[in-house]
Amino acid sequence: MELIEAIVLAVLAASTPLLLAATGELVTERSGVLNLGVEGMMIVGAACGFGGAWLTGSIFIGALFGIVAGTLMSLVFALMALGLAVNQVATGLALTILGVGLSGLIGAGFVGERITPAMHLYIPGLTDIPLIGRVLFGEDAFVYFSLALIVGVWLFLYRTRAGLILRACGDNHVSAHALGYPVLRIRTFAVMFGGACAGLAGAYLPLAYTPFFIPGMTAGRGWIALALVVFSSWRPGRLVIGAYLFGAVTILQLHAQGWGVGIPSQFMSALPYLATVIVLVLLSRARTGGSTAPAALGTVFVPDR
Amino acid sequence: MQAHQRMLDPTPNGLHSGESPLLQTLGLTKRYGDFLANDSIDIDIWPNEIHALLGENGAGKSTLVKAIYGLIQPSAGEIRWQGQPIVLSGPSEARSRGIGMVFQHFSLFDNLTVAENVALGLDGKESFKDMSARLEQVSKTYGLPLDPKREVWQLSVGERQRIEIVRALMQDPKFLILDEPTAVLTPQEADQLFIVLERLKAEGRAILYISHKLEEVKRLCDTATILRGGKKVDTCNPRLETAASLARMMVGGEIKEVKAAAGRKTTVPRLVVNDLSLAPGEAHGVRLEHISFELKGGEILGIAGVAGNGQDELFAALSGERLSKDPGTVVIEGIAAGHLSITQRRKLGAAFVPEERLGHGTAPRMKLSENALLTGHAASGMVHHGFIDTAATLKTVDRATETFDVRKAKRDPEAASLSGGNLQKFIVGREILRNPAVLVVSQPTWGVDAGAAAVIRQALLDLATAGAAVLVTSQDLDELAEIADRIAVMFHGHLSAPLATADASREKLGLLMGGSSLDTKEAAHAVGA
DSSP, rough: OHHHHHHHHHHHHHHHHHHHHHHHHHHHHHHHHTTTHHHHHHHHHHOOOOHHHHHHHHHHHHHHHHHHHHHHHHHIIIIIIIOOOOOOHOOOOOOOHHHHHHHHHHHTTTTTOOOOOHHHHHOOOOOOTTTHHHHHHBBBHHHHHHHHHHHHHHHHHSHHHHHHHHHHHHHHHHHHHHTTTOHHHHHHHHHHHHHHHHHHHHHHIIIISSSSSOTTTTTOOOOOOOHHHHHHHTTTHHHHHHHOOOOOOOOHHHHHHHHHHOHHHHHHHHHHHHHHHHHHHHHHEEEEEEEESOOTTOOOOOOOO | OOHHHHHOOOTTTTOSSSOOOOSSEEEEEEETTEEEEEEEEEEOOTTEEEEEEETTTSSSSSHHHHHHSSSSOOOOEEEEEEEEEEOOOOOHHHHHHHHHOOOOOOOOOTTSSSHHHHHHHHHOOOOHHHHHHHHHHHHHHOOOOOTTTSSSGGOHHHHHHHHHHHHHHHOSSSEEEEEEEETTTTTTHHHHHHHHHHHHHTTTTTEEEEEEEEHHHHHOOOEEEEEETTTTEEEEEEEGGGGGHHHHHHTTOOOOOOOOOOOOOOSSSEEEEEEEEOSSTTTTOOOOEEEEEEETOOOOEEEEEEEESSSSHHHHHHHHHHHHHGGGEEEEEEEEEEEEOHHHOOOEEEEEEEEETTTTTBBBBBBBHHHHHHHHHHOOOOTTHHHHHHTHHHHHHHHHHHHOOOOOSSOOOOOGOOHHHHHHHHHHHHTTTTSSSSSEETTTTTTTHHHHHHHHHHHHHHHHTTEEEEEEOOSSHHHHHHOSSEEEETTTTOOOOOOTTTTHHHHHHHHHTTTTTHHHHHHHHHOOO
């Protein structure tokens, strides 16, 4: 029982950065932009987030630093990919390389420092309920926020006019432009939202997951978040399921090693990607029509004026 | 009604006493670099008027309407709305003033529902629920039935256009722009559209109607403004003109008549298709259903039909882009070829001209000589021991250029730098110069100006006279009537039995294009799938 509770708690903690980053990327991609720089934005968010918390002693300000850093990184992407209409794949990859280098530079002074990690919720009575108490009522603020965020994104995309316009930009930017919607401005906001989420996801790691910063601590989570968006077939509901599934795989891998199960850890690390490939195959087989991916995803748009 | 209409029937020569036009452009000019897309255009549009905008491709029609709809800003000149000069910041401002537009290439979103598509064209001041109710009411009022909950990719071309029109009507526009609305419709669907347009006119609205179909313009429009090379050539009453005189104004000269040589003889079957069925290769593709026909040398078979009824799939199956499991389904020159690759089919004497010029017919960023090589290497001796014979490829370009009057800036430019008409002449020329036994050509004059179209049609006729079998797929019924000996119609992947062109009236073809003569059960099944 203790073990199960521990595993569930660990899974939630491991899944939250994936969910946060993937939520942002989902919105970005729904607007028709493929930003492969999630890993780069996350790692800069981690460095700046830790720096902010270490300097001020406040986890909240640290998280804000992470958000701002991720947003600034995404603005670099927006300038290149939207403003100058550079190839989005190349720009995204460059952003990741930039981010990895930049985070090492920013974080150089903090390596080895420790902070007090984010507080967990404690409601007397509720949190003490055996088994489910700590899982439901004993998490840190990031976990609750990430769930609220994805619900918010779902409401935005499917229940608001602004969300409809954003989806329209992702489906057919030429039509959206012809109807008078500012495609590039809408996409810039979507990219910024993606950057903010990635920055927060990165900041989560040193602020709540492990209370210190080490270079490269995102360890490929940005790439998993990208795979996760595809895995979810660009739907918020499936994104939540996928995030916890992928989180569970990473935790089970640790436990499997502890139990001495003879599966190479490399195989377990590859599982999220393998799952994504399988889902893609299943989706394309099951498809009756229409496209699951935003039709304009990754294509450059230059309005004629 | 008649009297009312005659009273308000506007004439182009300024007989509207006192009042000002609904919309007016004064010296409207749009410059792209050195290129004048619109050169000082004056146009007056009055209420209760259907005003045709005529011109060849590149004459500046699209630029003009984009400026009127606020999509682009004019470089000089003025737009007046109800007598007042206005500057349109964008389409939403145009819409709020009462200017609506129905686009040629539909501005729809495939993965959104009909209602969502309509909502995106409105300004969002009413709730989605109210909008849906109004959508139902407008579509009922004008006899344009729509199911708001369906996603666009499931709908036919005609239905898609209905969405565009309903979307425009929901803004209650005073002035509606239609860009080639009938290009993709069956004759019957076009007739229904004309009823709606007449009704809009009777309600006091003005319509700017862009079309290539001159007979249609003569029938429907009260006034016609003709553009050529970015300039206004004339404004006239199309009812007092002939189609030929309108065409002369558009082209600025006589168009060569296409003439079939007398005494053309049909010989042996050169292209035979036997019970060809093929599953679609793409998510939105059409399944080919038991297609059979026989095409003899010296004969031109036309395939009509609304786009997206399997013409692309048939072309792919004939050209070898998609292979058939049963070799006997496609027989070229007496040899079962259903399993053969494109190159092998070319070696049998077949040649293919696909619909899409850039990206399918040619590699856009490669030179013409390289493009000639890409389709000609199999059978035309341009490659020796694996090395390209550059002189031979250039000679092919020169021959195509001379024979088909391809106009280009230098001897061997990139394919993408040619205009649509000239590139099409080059592609058709490239294939015809190989003296093919069988030519399969899709939409030979789509988006090509009238002069070039005449050259291409004549070349196809001459090729048939020389003994080749020619298969032409086209949405242009006039074109098929002009060159084809027999015409068959594609609908939902089925091919009708060919009719002799003399028997193939527009009405008959229109019914076939709408699927009427097919077994109703089967047709319903096809729609459901």
